[in-house]
Amino acid sequence: MGESFWDKYFLSFANVIAESSRCLARKVGAIIVRDKSIISTGKNGPPRGVPHCNTRYYNDYNLIEEFKKLNCDTSKIPDKNICPRKLAGFKSGEGLEWCIASHGERSAIVNAAREGVSVKGATLFLSDCGVMCCTPCLIEIINSGIIEVVTTTPDKYYDIMGEWLVKNSGLIVRRYKIGD
Secondary structure (H helix, E strand, O other): OOHHHHHHHHHHHHHHHHHOOOOOOOOOEEEEEEOOEEEEEEEOEOOOOOOOHHHHOOOOHHHHHHHHHOOOOHHHOOOOOOOHHHHOOOOOOOOHHHOOOEOHHHHHHHHHHHOOOOOOOOEEEEOOOOOOOOHHHHHHHHHHOOOEEEEOOOOOOOOHHHHHHHHHHOOEEEEOOOOO
C-alpha cells in the first residue's frame, strides 16, 4: 500500500477526532504515527477536569467581569454554543488569554508525553482547519522531534513566523490532496 493510502487512512482518523472536539471555535484533530501505528491523538479542548466553555459562563466570574468591561452583549450567554472569545468580539488569534483550549497538535504531543511515549521521528496527521499550525504549536512540534506534518490544509500559514519556522527547521510539511 502506497503513501497515498496511508495518508488518507490516518487523515480520516484525524478528522473523526476533530469531530469529537468540544472547542466552540475550531474543531481540530491530530494523530501522531510512527511505523504506521497510531501512538497518540489529540483534539482542541480544555485540559482534563476543567469545565468546558459551555458551562464556564456560569462559574467563571472573571470572564463575566471582563465581558462587562468590554461591553459585550451578554444576552447571548444562554446560547451555550458561543465561544467566549467570539462573544467578546475577538478575531482569530486574539484574546487568547481567555481561551482554555489546548490545540489538537499540542494535545497529541502532551498525551504521548503523559504516557511516556516518545514522538521523536514520528509523523503528525492534522485535520483540515483552514490554515497550517499556529506558531506555538509548530515550535512544540519541532522541539518534540516530530519530523513531518501531513494535512489537507491549503498552503496557507497561520502567520509569517510559522512559515519561517517550517522553512528553517527541517520539518517536512506535506499536503495530501483529496482524491489522490
